[in-house]
Amino acid sequence: MKEILPRQIESLMNILGTIPGIGAKTAERISFHIITSKDNMVQKLIDVLYDIKENIKICSECGMISDTDPCHICLSPERNREILCVVEKPTDVITIEKTGEYNGLYHVLWGVISPLEGIGPSDINISKLIERIRNLGIKEVFFALDPDSEGETTMAFIASKLRDIEGLNITTIARGIPLGGNIEYSDMYTLSRAIRFRTRLNDNL
Ligand SMILES: [Zn+2]
Known part of the structure; x- marks a missing residue:
């Protein structure tokens, strides 16, 4: 199955599959949902993840x-x-x-x-x-x-x-x-x- 997938989709599935509670089958379903979504979900995810990368930090006082x-x-x-x-x-x-x-x-x-x-x-x-x-x-x-x-x-x-x-x-x-x-x-x-x-x-x- 995996051999016929483009490597980009396989990479996404591999990343999602490392999340606790998400198995290979769920990772596959989420990946295809993201890719086939008509709601421009790929760009929305890029934007929100970039915002998190740039702006989310760990409080130097309490660690939150x-x-x-x-x-x-x-x-x-x-x-x-x-x-x-x-x-x-x-x-x-x-x-x-x-x-x-x-x-x-x-x-x-x-x-x-x-x-x-x-x-x-x-x-x-x-x-x-x-x-x-x-x-x-x-x-x-x-x-x-x-x-x-x-x-x-x-x-x-x-x-x-x-x-x-x-x-x-x-x-x-x-x-x-x-x-x-x-x-x-x-x-x-x-x-x-x-x-x-x-x-x-x-x-x-
Ligand atoms: Zn704090």
Whole structure:
């Protein structure tokens, strides 16, 4: 099948096929949809991807994806600047924002510590996090990491670096998210409860 395809279409299918959740068959369907669309989709995609390439950056404060640096959340005077929510990836920020339960700052780690995969503390955005907590006068660090062993290891490591900060509350997402679950795929009700009933971590680490 592939031999009869022009290499340009094959390249597009190969790129789409690397996206998590998109298999070869779906990649083929999307590719043909784009190419045969009467809506000038090829040019629209070129324009939007170029705009993303030129204008989307990573906030040098919190690590979130944004079109400004610092990002809108870091700059907002309406956010509670005494609480900082630590997440694994940018999509977790979006998921938590949608609950409307949280109005503090964020910090995106871009991963979690995973000895099995050879990911150590220096491979993710931890040193900037420690620096921010100290410099911003944060009163509560709220971990919203997936409740699995990597999440636990990451929390324990970061908490160990914060022990000397007097009066700092360390909390974690609580009821509702099942062990081994995933923040991104939680329903809004479950995640809202988990944020509202977050628990204090200081005593357990
Ligand atoms: Zn930011």
